[in-house]
Amino acid sequence: MLGRILVFLGGLLAVVLFSALLIPYFVDWTDFRRDFEDQASRILGKKVVVHGRVEARLLPFPSVTLHDVRAGTDADGSPLIQVARFSMDAELAPFLSGEARIFDMRIEEPKAKIRLLKDGTLDWMRGSRAEIPARTVVLESVQIEGGQIEFIDEQSGRNRVVTGLNADMSANSLAGPWKAEGRAAVDGHPGSFSLSSSEPDYANGRMGLRIRVVPDEHPVEVDLDGAIAATAGKPAYSGSFAFSFREDQKQKQQAGQSLFSSPRTRGSFELTNESVRIPSYRMELGGNENPYVVTGEATLDTGAKPEFLLTADGQQIDVNRFAPPVVQTGKTSRQPTASVRQRIEAFAAMVARIPVPPVPGKASISLPALVSDDTTIRDIRLDVRPDGSGWQVVNAVATLPGRTQLEAKGSLTLLDGPAFNGNLLVASNQPSGLANWLSGSVDPAIRQLNAAGFSADVSLTTLNQRFDNLELAIGDASLKGKLERRSDGKASNLSIDLAGNEIDLDALKALGSLALGDQVGSSVLDHRIDAKFKADRFNMAGVTANHVETAFTMAGGVLSLEKMTAGDIAGAEVKAKGQLQGSLLKYAGKGTVNLHATDMQPFFAMLQQKLPGHPFLSRLAASSPWYANSDLAMDVSVNSENGGANVAVSGTVNGSRLSAVAKMPDFLSITDDTAMSLEGVLKNQSTAILFGQAGLDPLPFDADGEGLLSVKLNGTLGSPVQTDIRFSTERTHFSMIGSFAVAAANFGEGSADLALESADIEPYLIMNAVGLPQLGGGMALKANGKMAVDAQKIAFSALGGQAGGNPFSGSLAFQRAAPHSVTGDLALRTVDLAWLGDAIYGPVIDPETGTLNAKPLAMPAFPQLKASLSLKAESFEAGPFGTVTGLSTKITHDDGNLALDDIAGTFMGGKLTGRLAMSTGEGAGIFRTKIAVNDANPESILWANANGPVATGRVAIDLTAESTGKSVGEILKSAGGSGEVRASGLVLKGLNPGAFPPILQAAEGLQQPIDAPKVRPLVDQSLWQGEIPLGNVALPFTLNGGALHFQNLRAGIDPVTLTGEATVDIAASTVNGDLDLIFNPGTEVVAGAEPSLRLNYNGPLAAPALTTDVSALGNYLSLRAFEKERRRVEAMQASVLEKQRLRRETALYRSQAAERQAEKERVEAEAKAKAEEEARLKAAADERLRQEKEQQERLQQQQQQQQQQQQQQQPVPERQSTPALTVPPTEDAIRQLAPENAPANP
Structure with a gap:
């Protein structure tokens, strides 16, 4: 609605402004008013009429003044808006760019009338839509004086009038944003205000609007920040608000203000004509650091049937902040804990003081917490209606200490003593906290619970409490049944009948004490108790039994157990019955217990956990698998005047027949002087089972046949008891006789004599996981000794x-x-x-x-x-x-x-x-x-020949070795290291150092070719007799690949030198070595060969095989023979050549004689003689050449044969020698003896 008014004023301004700009161009001034009204009506969407005069000028700046401007018409004919005088001054320069900048505007005595029709719409929202150039007009200063707005509400018949409206406004454009500050009075209540708006959102029909209202009559401030909109013609304003009280400087500086001073409220609001709705609010009281907070919602229906609804959700209230200081009357500041009864009576007294309204109605209270002394009650919600002399509790919910949820519905009667009949639910997620609040202490059984609660139809008075249709939850337990306590002020009877999945008797007793108003454990046992329990699980003193059904009574100091059956107590099925009466000083009773268990491990573990710690229990629990399939019967009798406690046990345990008797005269006052005795016998066909039941940890491997284990103990608990433990079979006997302590602190400490004899101890070693190497062949054992056991x-x-x-x-x-x-x-x-x-x-x-x-x-x-x-x-x-x-x-x-x-x-x-x-x-x-x-004799590890050990002397050995491997064989094969054998006085037996001369002499008669078969007999005849004294010899060796390697060994004396190498395979105990005997040839040196023999030893170290290699010696002898033959051939060749020379000389001489003879006959027979001489000389030459050629061929054949023989035996350097002519040439002599040179006959 406010937006419409602002748009009207702005539109009117725009029309006036643009009309003033166009005035100089109008020739007909009489049409200006009419044109202005038409344009303004079209732009604003409302009929605009200027009833007064119009004043306009252009210079020095545009200025327009209108008198008595009216817009729109109400149902009674009065204008919707009427302005007594409207004037404004604008800047001229911005008009050149199409912008109107108003630096001063004055609106005097404006009056607006806003009518809300019966259908909830505004009459302003009807009619044509305004069309104004909103973004081209800037308002720097707008002053409103003496304004009035009348709001007519036809729906409720109530009207509101705003008078004395004075404001200063400005806007960046007509579309906004707008800012305004001023004063006004609403229905005569003056105050100041300020507002600011955003630009209208035409698409969504909304405009942001922030309003601050400061009334004069109350020291408060109200801030509204939201959006105003019209939906289907109905205005609505919604957003957030802030409400606070104004404080002067003195109040701000004042300390210790009241909790209810300076309330501050924030929230959201929705304002329509039908209602004022505050969906949520938050009120803060007190200081800013720790305020008290109230939240809620409020609705004021302003329709035909006004109705007010207010809900308040308060913050935690600390009652102590409003209570007077507590005066200490004792020596300490501790306040006594109020009992349950006192708390209930105090609550009933407080409720009784609240008057019950006589008219119907409903009261609702919601508080997050109420703190008073040691009590904190949270999340309180109470819905009640008056009901005669009391209250009908429609719904009561609260969270008590211990995270306990309380819900109650029913009738609360206050007259003639408080009483409650109805339905009650209590559920605690921290029962220990609830118990501590109710009683001031926490029973250990309650402390272990993570949750507890109940629901029931209750009838509660001060003397009688009855719980029907009881559903009780204790931890994970869920029980159903009933509980009733009746009291006449002197004696009390308690009747319990419960059945469910689990019963914890200790927790049930403790919770019962809380519910009955008694201190924990103080008086439950003072009641006459008649109880029946049936549960899938039954917990008592920390022991859980499954499938339990029991019935017992307790009265007058007599506990009578009519029956007790438990299908599973830690894995054991137990049945018991009996009776106990008397006191701790004088008691008597008897009973029977039958136990059957397939697996005793859970049962022994339970005993270990619940009984006082003792090493015997730990060992028993560890040995529990050997006690499987136990079926035992126990007769128990107790009598303070006759024998104390006696227990007789019989039955079978894992096939062992058990018979035992234990006695303890005074079992209720156990001290170090308490006497005890125990005798027990176990028999079993399996010795492994007996060992396991004796506390050992054997493997499932039987040693002998049937065994018997007996134990006898006799003494007092504080001193070592006489101990006799025996085990026997047909083949094995063991005894341990001595004294040992049985107290937990030094259990098992003592001393004893031991004796053990067994025909074969190996099965017992295997049975007890003692895996000695090389087992399997049987081992008889006989041993004795003494044993002493202490703590270490x-x-x-x-x-x-x-x-x-x-x-x-x-x-x-x-x-x-x-x-x-x-x-x-x-x-x-x-x-x-x-x-x-x-x-x-x-x-x-x-x-x-x-x-x-x-x-x-x-x-x-x-x-x-x-x-x-x-x-x-x-x-x-x-x-x-x-x-x-x-x-x-x-x-x-x-x-x-x-x-x-x-x-x-x-x-x-x-x-x-x-x-x-x-x-x-x-x-x-x-x-x-x-x-x-050091100084060892090696003969024991050396082999022998025909002459005895192969060597004699003394040796010293140093060996360093290391090896790794993934098998034993690999460890030995990969062994590495080094060492040295140092021999002194070493003599090699069976070898002749002077064997070479006899061999050489015997070889003179050998014919070529000389080979090993011809030489070996010569060696065998001369070598194997004698010995070689080597003296001190160092033999270094290396260890590699699991073998000893001797290399580059050398020793000797003058006739012979020994070299060799050997490998000793440790794993195979074999040797492979060569020993070379190199003889000194003296003058019989042959180039390219030496006289040597090789002895090869190969085979087992104890007796290696010997082979002799004579090839080197054969080569030497063959080469020596060849040299001798070569020298003989050379001599023969020289002789042949000499003979040839002499033959040629003879021929020469004869030729010369013939020539001299022929000279004489030359004349007669010159021709014949010459021819004959030539023929003779030719024949002689041919003959000589033929003979020389034959001799050369013969020599070459001999040399080739010798070379072939040498290559077959052993190649030796060939030393060729061409036969040399030893006779000098005789050509001159022959020439002198020629016939033509012969001297003339005398």
Whole structure:
């Protein structure tokens, strides 16, 4: 509605302004008023009439003044808006850009009439829509003086009048936003106001509007911030509001203000003509730091039937803030806790003081909390209606301490004593908190509950309480039934009949005490009780029984258990009946208990949990699987005047026949001097079951036949009791006789004599998971000793006996605390290295193949053992390495690692020292050792020939080795290390250092070719007799791949030098080596060959096979023979050439003689002689050439044959020598003897 008024004024302004601008162009001034009215009516949508004069000018600035302007017409003919005088001044320059800027506007005595029709619409909303250039007009200052607005409400008949309206306004445009500040009076109540608006949202028909109203009559301020809209012609204004009281400076500085001073309210509102609706509000009272807050809603129906509804949800109220200070009357400031009865009586007295209205109605109260002293009641909601002399509780809800929900419906009577009849529900999510509030203390049974509550049809008075259709929830339990307590002021009877899924007797008793108004545990047992319970689960003293049905009465100090059946008490079926009467000083009773259980583990665990802690109970619970299928009968009798308590037990336990009797004269006053006795016998065909029932943890593996276990204890609880424990079968007998403590603090401590004899102890070791290496062959055992047990250790002393024929003695101590380390000393006849290897690596020898095990390593035999022992042994078997006698060492074992330190003993007649370690980890084994042997005789590990051991002397050995592998075979094959053998006085037997000369002499008669078959007999005749004294020799070696490698060995004496190398395979105990004997040839040196023999030893280390390689010696002899033949051929060639020379000389001489003879006959026979000479010379030359050629061919054939023989035997450097002519040429001599040169005959 306010928007319409503002639009009208703005539209009127726009029309006047633009008309003033156009005045100079109008020639007919008489039409100006009419044109102005027409334009204004069209733009505003209402009929506009100017009844007064019009004044306008352009210079020095545009200015227009209108008198008596009226717009619209009401139903009675009066104008809707009437302005006595309207004037404004504008700036000229902005008009050039199409904008109208009004810097001063004055509206005097405006009057507006707003009528709300019966249908709820405004008459202003009817008619044509205004069309104004709202965004081109800027209002810098608008002054309204003497304004009046009349609001006529035809729906309710009530009118409102705003008078004395004076305001200063401004707007950036006619569309807004608008700002205004001023004063006015509403129905004669003056005040100031301010408002601001946003631009209209024509699409949604809304306009933001913020209003601040400050009335003069009340020191309050009201701020409205929302949007005004018209839906279907009906105006509505909604948004948020703030309401606060104004304070002067003195009030702001005043301290200790009242809680109800300076209320501050905020919320939302919806304002229509039909109602004023506040959907939500928040009122804050008091200081800003800790105000009291009230929230709610309010509605004022202003229709034909006015009705007011107000709901208030208050914040927590601390009553102590309004109460006077408490005067302390005692020595302390502690206030006594009020009982349930006192609280109920105080509440009833308070309610009784509230007058009951005589007319019908409804009262509703909602508070988040009410705090008073130790009580905090939360979420209070109470809906009640008056009902005669009391109240009809329609709904009562509250959250009591302990997160307890209380709901009640019914009739509350206040006259003649308070009484309540109706339905009551109490549900607590923290029963301990509720109990502490009600009684000032918390029963332990209630403290364990996470929830508790009940619902019932109740009839409650001060003397009698009856709960019908009772549904009781205690924790997870849900019970149904009834409960009634009746009292005549002297005696009380309590009747209980409950059935459900679970009953907790301790919690039920404690909650019953709360419900009955008694202090916890004070008087429930003072009632005569008649109880029947039936539940799927029954809890009593922390013990849970399933499928329980019981009936009992208690009166006059007599508890009579008519029957009690429990289908499952910790897994056991129990039936009992009996009677107990008297007091703690004088009592008597008897009863029977039958127990049957398939699995005793839950039952023993329950005993361990509920009875005082004792190691026996812990061991019993741990051994519970051996007590399966128990069927026991117990006869119990108690009498303070005759024997105290006696229990006789008989039955079967996991096949064991049990018979036991226990006596305790004074079981109600147990002290250290309390006497006790126990005798028990167990028989079973299975020895494993007997061991398990005795507290051990055996494997399901039987050792012998039927066994008998007996126990006898006799003494007092505070001192060690005489103990006799025996176990026997046909083949095994054990006894332990001594004294041991039975008190929990030192249970089991004492001493005893032990004796054990068994034809075969291995089954018992296997049964008790003692996996000694190399089990399976049976082992007889006979041992005795003494045992002493204290808090730290179990000590065995004076041990003696034999195991498997191996005598032993010593002492051992086992620590009782983890890791249960073992210390002591042992002396044995024999210790086997392979047995120790089995303990770490698993089987060292594969039983299937008899060789080193190639399978993956097994787990150590004693993975958890931590031991440190001093060990002595007459002999220590080291497998292929021999035997060490007189061994002493310190052996340690920890986490699967075994070490022998400070090893000392005798090996091969010498002194052995060192250490050895074996370990496993992550599937791999590790072996380390460092051994030193001094002054040892190696003959025991060397093989022998026809002359005795192959070598004699004394040796010292140093060895350092390490190996890893995933199997025993791999550990040995991957062994690596190094060492040295130092021999002194070393003599090699069976070898002749002077064998070369006889061999050389015998080889003179050999014919080519000279090969091994011809040479070997010569060697065998001369080599194998004698010895080679080598003296001191150092033989270094390396260990690699599980074998000892001797390389580049060299030693010798003058006639012969020895070189060699050898490999000793430790795993296979084999040797493969070569020994080269290189003889000194002296003057018989042959280039390219040397006289040597190779002896090859291959095979088992104890007796390797010997092969002799004589090829090098054969090559030497063959090459030597070849050299001799070559020299013979060269001599023969020289002789042949000499003969040829002489032959040529003879021929020459004869030719010369013939020539001289022919000279004489030359004349006669010159031609014939010449021809004959030429023929002769030619023949002689041919003959000479033929002979030389034949000789060359013969020599070449001999050389080729010798080369072929040498290649077949052993190639030797060929040294060719061409036959040389030893006779100098005789050409000159021959030429001198020629016939033509012969001297003339005298």
